[in-house]
Amino acid sequence: MKSILMLIFLIFITGCSSSPKKLYPEINKHMVYINKKGELKDPTTGKIVTSDDDINIYINNIIEDFEKSGKKKITIFIHGGLNTFKNATQKASQVLENYDDSESFIIFVGWSAGPYSNYWDHLLFIRNGERRPHLGPITSPFILIEDIAESVSHTPRAITESVMSQASVPKPKAFDSKEEKAYRSSLKMLESPKLINIRMTGETTGLNMKDILPVINPIKFITAPFVDGLGSGAWDSMSRRTELLVYNDSAFKGQKNVKTGLEKLLVGIECKEKIDTKSQINGTEEYLNIDGIRCRKRSEFQANKPAITLIGHSMGTMVANNILSRQPDLNYQNIVYMGAAAKLKDLEANVVPVLLKHKETKFYNLSLDPYREISESHMLDSVPRGSLLVWIDGYFTRIASFNDKTAGNWFNIIRAANIIFPDQAKKQVYLTKFGFKSGPQNHGEFDEYKFWDEEYWKGNKITPLVDIQKK
Template structure:
C-alpha cells in the first residue's frame, strides 16, 4: 500500500475492515510500533502544531489553533483515503485560497469502506458478524443466488422508488422551506418547473436503468450492511472486536483514548506537567463517517469538541437524536468554555435526487437517496438519513433548548461555489468554506436555513 508519496503518519490512522490498526504495508503493527510510530506520531504532530502556532499569522481569522478529526464516508478504500490526506495537505500550501484548512491541523481516521471488499465479505466471508474461513466460502453460492433472487422478486419495489426519485430529480428547485427570519438570506418562492434536459436524458437510457436498479437494491444493500459493520468496529469495545493478536479494542478507540489524555481540559491541549495550550477540536463525519462520529460521541462524551460537522450525513435522524443531542446537552456554555456546536450541511433537494454519475446509465441520486430508497428498510420517519434536506424538512424539528448550538445548512445549488453533489463536501476547497462559517453566517441556530457560501 505504501507509495513514494505516502503522507506523513502524523496525519492519519489506518483501520482494517475488522477494526484493528494497520501499517501502510497492510500489516497489523505490533503494540510498540502502534504506540510509538502511529499514535505516538499523531500526538507528537499535535504537540508540534500547538507549540508552533502563531495567531499573528492569521489576523482576525483563526486566533486559536484548531485540530480537525476527519472521518470519511463509504466507498473509500485505504488508497483513496491516503490520497484524500495528501489532497488536504497540498491544499494547506495555498493559504490565500484555503485559509482555514491551512491554519488547521488534520488527523484522518481512515477506515476501510471499500465497495468490492464489502461485497466479498457478504458473499464469502461474514456469517453472523464473524469472519468465517470455512462456512463463508461453502455457503457463498447460496448467498449469491439468494441476492439474485431478491433482485428479481423485489424488482417492482425498486422500480417504484426509481420512478418516485426520477420525478424529484426532474423538478428545478423551488424553495418550499419555512425560512427562519434570522436566516442570512430569504429565498422568494418560485414556480416549480420541469427540468427538460434531465428528463430527456433519463428516458434515453431508461431500459438500462430498469434492468440495473433491482440488482443495485439487492447487492447494494448487502454491501451497505457490511460497510456499517466496518464503521461499528472502528470504536469496538473489548470482546466486540474479532480477536487479532494483541488488539482487543477498535483502532479508533485506541487512538481517541490516547488523545483524551491530552484533552483533559476543555478547549486546551495538555503538553505535560502544568503546561497546556489553547486548542479547538472539530469533529467531522462525512457521509457514512457520521456513524463513526455518533459512536465516538457515545463512547467519549467527556471530550469537548468546539464544533461537530455532519457533511451529508448517511446516519439517521434517530441516530442523531440518540447520540448528538445528549452530547450537546452535556456541553453547554460555561465560564471556561463555549458551548459545543453542531453543524449539518446538505445539498439542494433537486441536486440530491438528480445527481448524475457518468456514464448516466444506472440509477440517479446521491448515496443518501439510494440509502433511503434501497439500502435501508424504513419503518419510521426517523430512520431516514439526516444529511438529506428533504428528510429534515419533512421529519425533523430542532428541539427546544439548543439555541445557538444546532445549525442546519442547505446550499441551494444556485451559487457558482455551492456544492451540488454529495461528494463535493469531501473536497478541501469546499471544506475550507464550511470551516469559515460562524454564527455571523447563521445568526441563530434554529429552524431550517437555506444558505449560500459566505462571500469572503
C-alpha cells in the first residue's frame, strides 16, 4: 500500500511542480505564501507570520517596494498544485533571476500544495470541510478503509478509463471519435466567422510508437484503481486549500482578523473598501489605513490605479477564480490561464463577469495539444496515461455535466467556448494551443517559458525561461 501511494505521489509531483533553483535575495518583497491553514509564511525564513500587525508590515513592504520600482503594472502569478514550499520559493527565485518585464512588478502567490501533506490532511484531519484535530485522527482508520474500498469498487471503471485514454491518438478524420467530431464542428463554428481569437502552434504529429500504440502495461491494472481511490482524497484537500488563500482556517469560527496575507495584499493594491470615519489617516495625510494596510487616498488611487495581469497555472487558476470573485474591481488588464484545472463553469462564473464589466480586459487560455495531453506518460508507463487534467476529468472529480470538465483541456474549451463566452465578450478571448515541438509539451512545463510575455500567450514568441544550453 505504501509503495503504491508513494508511486502515485511521485507522479503527482511531476504534474505541476518545477525544478528547484537557489533562493532569490529579498524574495519576501515579491512573494505571498499561504500555508495549509491560511497563514502567511515568510519565504526567506520559513516561519509563520503570526500577529496581524506583522502581517500588515509584511504586506506593506511589498506595496512600498512596488511603489519604489516606479512601475505602473503588477503581474500576479499563482503556481499550480503539487508544489511544496521549497518548490514554490525556488521556482519564484528562478523566475526573478530571469524576469525582464521593465513595466510590470511581479508578485508570486504560493500555497501549500505538496502531495503528501494533502493526502495526510484528508486522512487525518479534514472532516466535512473543516480541520478536526481531535476527531480526525480517531476516524482516520475508517477513512483509509473507505479509500481502499473505493479503489476496489472503482476498479472496472478505472481500468476502462485507463485503456480508453491510451487508445485516443491522432488518426484519419474518418475514424474520429464522437469527442473529436464535436471538437472539429465547434472549432469550425468559432473560426467561420471568426468569433474568438484562436491560435494553434506546431503540429499534431511526432508521436512515436510508444505514444501511438495502446500499450497495455499490466501494472496499470493495479495502479489505476488506486489513482482513482487515493488520488481523489488528495485532490479534495488541495481543492480546499485553494479556498484558504483568500480566508484563513478560522474564518467560520466567529473570529476577527480572518483575512489572509493575499487578501490584504489585494486590498492594498485596490483600496476598494469604503473609507469610513474609523479609517485612520497618517501624519502626512497621503495614505489611509484600511485594516492595517497602507492605502492611497481615493483621489490619488484613481489617478494611479495599477494595471493587473493575473496568471494562474493548473490549480492556480482555481485560486485566480477566487480572487476574481472576491476582488472583481481590480484593474485587470490581462487574465491568463495556463493548463487550467478550473472547471469550465467556474470560468464562466468568475472570468466572464470581469470581461463584461471591463471591456479592455483580455482573457488568454493556454492549452497543450490534446494528443500530447492524452499521451503524457510517467514512471515507465506504469500508471494511467494523461496529464493532470486528464486525471482530474477521468478519476478525481465527478463529472455531472460537460461544464464540470477542466477548462485547460483543448477539446473541452473549444467545445464550450461558444456557450460560456457571451457574444459581447468573445473578442476579448484568446485561445492558444501549443502543438508538437512548440512550447510546453507536458502539463508542468507552462512556467518553463517566459509566461509573463503577451507574445507567449498568443503563441507568437515562445522563449524558454532559462537558455536550454545553460541547463
